[in-house]
Amino acid sequence: MKKQEVICYIAMVIISLFVLVPIILITIGTFTPRLELYKWPRGLIPSRFTSDSFISFAQSYGVMNGLKNSITVAVLTVIFSLLIGIPAGYSLSRFKFKGKSLFTVGVLTTRMFPIAILAVPLVKIYMGLGIYDSILGVAFIHTIFAFPFAILISHSIFASVPGELEEAAMVLGCSRLGAFRRTTLPLVAPGIAAIAIFAFIISWNEVFAATLLTLHNRTLPALIVARLEATTLDFLFASAFFMLVPCLVFIFIIRKRLLRMWGIILR
Amino acid sequence: MSPKRQSLLPFFLILPAVIFFLIFFALPLISGIQTAFTTPEGELTLANFEKIYGKSFIKAVFNTLSLVAIIIPIQLALALVIALLVNTRLFGTSKFLFICAIPIALSEIVAGIIWLSIFTEKGYLNVMLHTLGFLKQPTIYLSYEKPATLFMTIALTEIWRATAIVMLIILPGLQMIHKDYFDTADIFGASRLQKLRYVTLPMLKPTIRTSLIIRTVLAFQMFAPVLVLAGRAFPVLASETYRIQFFTRNIHLAAAYALIIMVISTAFVLFYMRSLRTRWSA
Numbered sequence: 089m090k091k092q093e094v095i096c097y098i099a100m101v102i103i104s105l106f107v108l109v110p111i112i113l114i115t116i117g118t119f120t121p122r123l124e125l126y127k128w129p130r131g132l133i134p135s136r137f138t139s140d141s142f143i144s145f146a147q148s149y150g151v152m153n154g155l156k157n158s159i160t161v162a163v164l165t166v167i168f169s170l171l172i173g174i175p176a177g178y179s180l181s182r183f184k185f186k187g188k189s190l191f192t193v194g195v196l197t198t199r200m201f202p203i204a205i206l207a208v209p210l211v212k213i214y215m216g217l218g219i220y221d222s223i224l225g226v227a228f229i230h231t232i233f234a235f236p237f238a239i240l241i242s243h244s245i246f247a248s249v250p251g252e253l254e255e256a257a258m259v260l261g262c263s264r265l266g267a268f269r270r271t272t273l274p275l276v277a278p279g280i281a282a283i284a285i286f287a288f289i290i291s292w293n294e295v296f297a298a299t300l301l302t303l304h305n306r307t308l309p310a311l312i313v314a315r316l317e318a319t320t321l322d323f324l325f326a327s328a329f330f331m332l333v334p335c336l337v338f339i340f341i342i343r344k345r346l347l348r349m350w351g352i353i354l355r
Numbered sequence: 356m357s358p359k360r361q362s363l364l365p366f367f368l369i370l371p372a373v374i375f376f377l378i379f380f381a382l383p384l385i386s387g388i389q390t391a392f393t394t395p396e397g398e399l400t401l402a403n404f405e406k407i408y409g410k411s412f413i414k415a416v417f418n419t420l421s422l423v424a425i426i427i428p429i430q431l432a433l434a435l436v437i438a439l440l441v442n443t444r445l446f447g448t449s450k451f452l453f454i455c456a457i458p459i460a461l462s463e464i465v466a467g468i469i470w471l472s473i474f475t476e477k478g479y480l481n482v483m484l485h486t487l488g489f490l491k492q493p494t495i496y497l498s499y500e501k502p503a504t505l506f507m508t509i510a511l512t513e514i515w516r517a518t519a520i521v522m523l524i525i526l527p528g529l530q531m532i533h534k535d536y537f538d539t540a541d542i543f544g545a546s547r548l549q550k551l552r553y554v555t556l557p558m559l560k561p562t563i564r565t566s567l568i569i570r571t572v573l574a575f576q577m578f579a580p581v582l583v584l585a586g587r588a589f590p591v592l593a594s595e596t597y598r599i600q601f602f603t604r605n606i607h608l609a610a611a612y613a614l615i616i617m618v619i620s621t622a623f624v625l626f627y628m629r630s631l632r633t634r635w636s637a
Contacts, residue, residue: 093443093445096440096443096445097445097447099436099440100440100447100448100451103433103436103437103440103451103455104451104454104455106515107454107455107457107458107515108454108457110469110470110472110473110515111457111469113469113472113473113479114468114469114472117472117479125477126477127477128477128492128493129482129485130477130482131482131486132479132482132483132486168375171371172371172372172375173372175368175369175371175372176368176369176371176372178368179364179365179366179368179369180369182365183364183365185362185365185366188365191369191372191373194376195372195376198376198380199569199572200568200572200620200621200624201384201572201617201620201621202572202575202576202593202613202616202617202620203576203593204576204592204593204596204612204613204616204617205383205384205387205613205614205616205617206379206380206383206384206387207613208387208390208596208600208606208609208610208612208613209383209384209386209387209390209606209610209613210379210383211600211606211609212386212390212606213382213383213386228379229379231375231379232375232379232380235372235375239372264364289460292462293460293461293462293463293464293465294462295462295463295464295578295579296576296578296579296593296597299597300597300600300601309462309464309579312464312468313464313579313582316582316583316586317586321471321472321475324468324471324472324583325468325472327468328464328465328468328469328472331462331464331465332461332465335460335461335462335465336457336460338460339456339457339459339460340453343453343456346453346456346459346523
């Protein structure tokens with residue numbers, strides 16, 4: 089091995105540890121007996137591993153409801169983002185039309201505004217619409233964060249599938265929708281699954297808007313923020329671990345597409 | 356299919372997106388600006404800005420800007436290092452890339468709690484220092500009295516959490532640079548550093564600009580890690596907006612705050628666009 093390669097490997101190991109060690113520590117912390125978290129001196133590895141903190145977190149007031157809310161909001165966000173994003177992405181990839189670049193610029197500008205300027209006025213608007221403190225209201229604002237990604241990713245996915253297949257199917261007697269369903273859709277299905285996962289993660293993780301727009305129907309992150317000042321370490325550790333696991337699973341599933349997706353979004 | 360219908364189809368397909376954009380983006384944006392400049396009775400006023408202007412406001416602006424000033428250059432440098440390492444395509448780089456990308460899937464609040472487990476009084480930093488024999492009694496890091504330490508822990512948490520975002524923007528840009536440029540540089544005998552300085556960095560300019568824009572906008576809405584690690588001891592713009600909305604219940608003040616965040620972050624975006632303008636990018 090050349091000297092330069094050795095340096096590269098050392099750098100890679102150090103950076104990997106910087107990323108991984110905190111995740112390992114929170115995992116250890118979650119399965120450490122509660123009282124040991126407050127003991128001094130204490131060792132890195134607890135005297136025994138237990139799921140007590142985890143169970144008491146799951147059983148504490150509001151958590152199951154928060155979980156249900158978080159999942160519902162995330163699923164709604166996925167559905168809305170796909171319903172809005174896929175037709176628009178398809179349109180961008182298959183047609184030339186007036187206002188196309190204006191539309192793309194509009195989609196891109198949504199990324200340039202901080203959440204606060206949307207979330208605060210939405211409190212008022214939602215109160216007027218009667219959807220303040222509702223699952224639906226949170227899902228709508230999460231869709232605003234997720235749908236630009238859905239449009240841009242699906243645009244590039246569709247662009248990678250030749251339109252000739254659809255034309256051939258239409259020549260053979262399919263309607264446009266039928267042609268899309270029979271030729272393009274099966275080819276783009278994995279990409280669409282990746283968009284869905286992406287939208288799910290965006291919604292599952294979002295804190296600020298969910299905190300501002302709910303009071304009783306809190307999602308998990310909003311619930312944790314609301315409890316911050318009156319809670320114990322074991323509750324926090326277990327909640328972080330609990331929120332972390334699905335994200336790790338999901339990012340593992342889409343790992344191969346990760347780079348390409350980001351490359352697309354961020355051109 | 357008639358040509359007429361055909362020509363309407365693309366518009367029909369983007370219609371849901373346009374409607375959604377108008378209701379949930381354009382409308383709140385306009386309403387937010389309007390709310391910031393009116394009283395609850397609907398009169399035009401600047402009083403909201405006068406009311407929020409004060410010691411905690413100046414502190415929040417100062418804290419946010421200093422975090423931006425520290426975090427973003429470090430993240431950019433670290434992200435560039437990671438991207439260059441991945442681009443060596445040595446054995447194992449794809450696993451390395453995946454590990455580095457993990458934090459992108461993590462919530463702000465999860466990141467905050469993870470680093471809380473390290474910096475809290477009986478947290479893992481003190482445990483490790485104790486195990487190694489460097490200290491007997493735990494040091495307190497997260498306290499009102501130590502703004503500098505609070506600042507560093509928050510900055511570290513953000514660097515840990517969000518470098519992945521910058522890296523995943525920079526890496527595709529890096530991979531798009533044509534190999535010919537490097538070959539040419541080789542022919543002229545350029546050293547590794549010279550190639551980085553005269554080929555890679557200039558070619559990456561548009562990518563770096565994009566990453567700076569996105570990262571800076573995100574930095575201005577940094578919220579959960581600050582609340583987890585510092586509570587109210589370290590006000591930043593987003594956490595103050597939340598506090599005002601929740602404790603004063605005066606949406607006009609909160610909107611004024613949100614508007615200020617938007618103005619500052621837009622100023623940064625425009626600055627990046629102007630100062631990093633390139634021939635290649637639009």
